Every structure is written in C-alpha cells, then in structure tokens.
Amino acid sequence: MSDIPAPHPTVLAEALAVMYAHARKDYPNECCGIVFGPRDAPLADRAVACANIQNQLHAEDPAAHTRDARTAYNLAAGDIFKLQKSLRGDSPAKIVYHSHVDVGAYFSETDQAAAQMEGEPTYPVEYVVIDVRASGIGGAAQFAWDPASRRYVEIGRYPGP
Ligand SMILES: [Zn+2]
Secondary structure: OOOOOOOOOEEOHHHHHHHHHHHHHHOOOOOEEEEEOOOOOOEEOEEEEEOEOHHHHHHHOOOOOOOOOOOOOOEOHHHHHHHHHHOOOOOOEEEEEEEEEOOOOOOOHHHHHHOEEOOEEOOOOEEEEEEEEOOEEEEEEEEEEEOOOOEEEEEEEEOOO
16 A cells, blocks of 8 residues: 555555545645544544635735645644644544645645744644645655654655545
C-alpha cells in the first residue's frame, strides 16, 4: 500500500479513500481534515473531513489572509479543539491532511510555517498532502518533523486510487 517507515503513522486504505473523495469534491479548492488512529499502533484509520475556512478569512481580511482556498487551507477553531482534545484520548489525531490543487504534493513554505510555532511543531502530528487535479487524484505524500533540519520532510508516498 505504501512505504511509510514505522513508527510513522501509515494511513490505511479506507481512510485514504475518504481523503481522496474529499479532495475531489472540494476541487478546485483545497480541502483539509484530520486522521485519527489507535494510540498504541503506528496507524491512522479514521479520516474526518473538516471545513476549510480560508475563503471566509480571505473575505473578511484580504490583507492579512492574501490567499483564498484555491491555494491555502485553515482549520476552524472547533476542529483544532477536537484535534487537541483527541491527543489525551485513545484515538489521537495522527495526521492533518490537505489537498494541493493542480500543483502536486509537496510541503510548501506556507505549509512549513502553518505547522510550526516559534520553531517547534504546532501539533504532534504528521502531514499528508494530496495531489488533486481536474483529471483526478495523483497520489499523496506524507511529511514528518525532522529535528536535525527543524523542518518537515517527505517520508513516503501513497499511490493514487
Ligand atoms: Zn499546502
């Protein structure tokens, strides 16, 4: 299925299918969501689609939020609360995912900045970026925090459907 090296969480096929369907549905906007998994195993098996509030932020304050949802994502406060609350439970958030529209699955400088706070990971999760195009899903890539370079780096890829 994938070559994500343990102990990084591998997204299971059923969750990946949910994420791919979400990315296609929200095209040409970026979608975003969270994948939860069992605390005691390097798996992420429950994908939950979140709303991308970037268009709302852009409409309210285009100077502060220059990008709209075609090229950016933002989780709503309620979804961030769910993510943080899950970290104390049996099914913690393992992955935050979003799609890239027509540009491929890479971790942009905007993505690096959003995933860090004062040079540390904002959340103890990894990130999956989905490559979505008008023709369909081109696959996805997973990114993990690298303490040496103090950046998120690609650790593996998932094939398209
Ligand atoms: Zn991105």
